Amino acid sequence: MNIVKLKLELERLPQAIRDCGHSFIEARDKAEKEKLSLSIAMSTAMLKAERPNATEKKAYAIIATQAYHKRYLKAQLEEEKTRIELQYVQDQYITVRKLASLEEKMMSSNISGN
Numbered sequence: 001m002n003i004v005k006l007k008l009e010l011e012r013l014p015q016a017i018r019d020c021g022h023s024f025i026e027a028r029d030k031a032e033k034e035k036l037s038l039s040i041a042m043s044t045a046m047l048k049a050e051r052p053n054a055t056e057k058k059a060y061a062i063i064a065t066q067a068y069h070k071r072y073l074k075a076q077l078e079e080e081k082t083r084i085e086l087q088y089v090q091d092q093y094i095t096v097r098k099l100a101s102l103e104e105k106m107m108s109s110n111i112s113g114n
Helices: 003-048 054-064 064-114
Strands: none
Touching: 003 054, 003 064, 054 064
């Protein structure tokens, strides 16, 4: 990678990290809201369940809140995807910084004749 490309990447990647960080925070917020919605729906379904014991009430509530479970699982998946994307961009930045450092050392070595 030449100096110009390294410089461009070092200029681009911090904003990419910020953008991915924002996406991750938004995905985590959505997952937390879905978790809360699921909890409320489960509680409501259990209170409404006219079943003889707690096990049957819980089973009824789980069946009654399937859609909430699915939305929560989907939100968790999206959160994990955005976390991985953020980590990937951070890793790219670290790699480019290390490459720039190596390039700098090589240039210094060539200038000094070592």
